[in-house]
Amino acid sequence: MDITAVMADDKADWQPLWEAYLDFYKQDLAQEVTDQTFARFLDAQESMFMVVARVDGDMVGFATFLVHRSTWAKDGYCYLEDLYVDDKARGRGIARALIERVEKEATLRGMERLYWVTHDHNTRARALYDKVADLTQLVHYQKVL
Template identity: 50%
Template sequence: MADDIVVRPVRPDDRAGWETLWQGYLTFYKSSLAPEVTDATWKRFFDPIEPLQALVAERDGKLVGLTHYLLHRSTWAPVCYCYLEDLFVEPSLRGGGVGRKLIAAVESAARSAGASRLYWMTHETNETAQLLYNKVADRPGFVQYRKKL
């Protein structure tokens, strides 16, 4: 199935397809965002001074997956790290290699930028995603804490 998937940078004319996937991602995590947050995120993808990047997976002219990532400095390395912030694949295509292709594309971009680490998180209940993640990366055992500001 993944053989007919093309992963590429998001384009301005992808807004409708991207937003459908983005809303699917938010729904999966039982979240919602104000429209102005989504608008700001979309604009950042095309702002050359913003570190936020977006890739989409396309099949037969239809967007079927997305990933967002950013490069950032670290106190632990002289070069940057790459944080894969969001990853979503249309539910009917999960398990078919689309997510793996999206992760590989982010890895390639991170390597090209000289990053020394690619990392991401998922919710502990997202067992489907963890089946893939456990095959393509190490699980370091860190626990995330958050404080709303």
């Protein structure tokens, strides 16, 4: 397995994985949003990044993350926004390896904390998350604007 930063020519391999990820969360994004999102991963001025996992040259997963300042930390935090591994590639440690790579990237950028959220019903992912991080007591709220 190889985990690398995303490259411009990865879009065709990434998009089917992205669409499967969106389907899992029952999300329907305009192609314009997907195109803009991918472009942000390639823009050196952005604080949004993506790493991709390949097995035998085939892309099988990805993780997206962003770094940001915090009022509670000197150096900031890293938010793991999206994590997905293709159904056919699950159970081989790819998700864990992607999380570990994001952790490494966050550390290299001087971040003090890595955090993420998931649906409470995402039991398979939560089984892994319980092994690699601490479950907090925070409750997540949102309001669509």
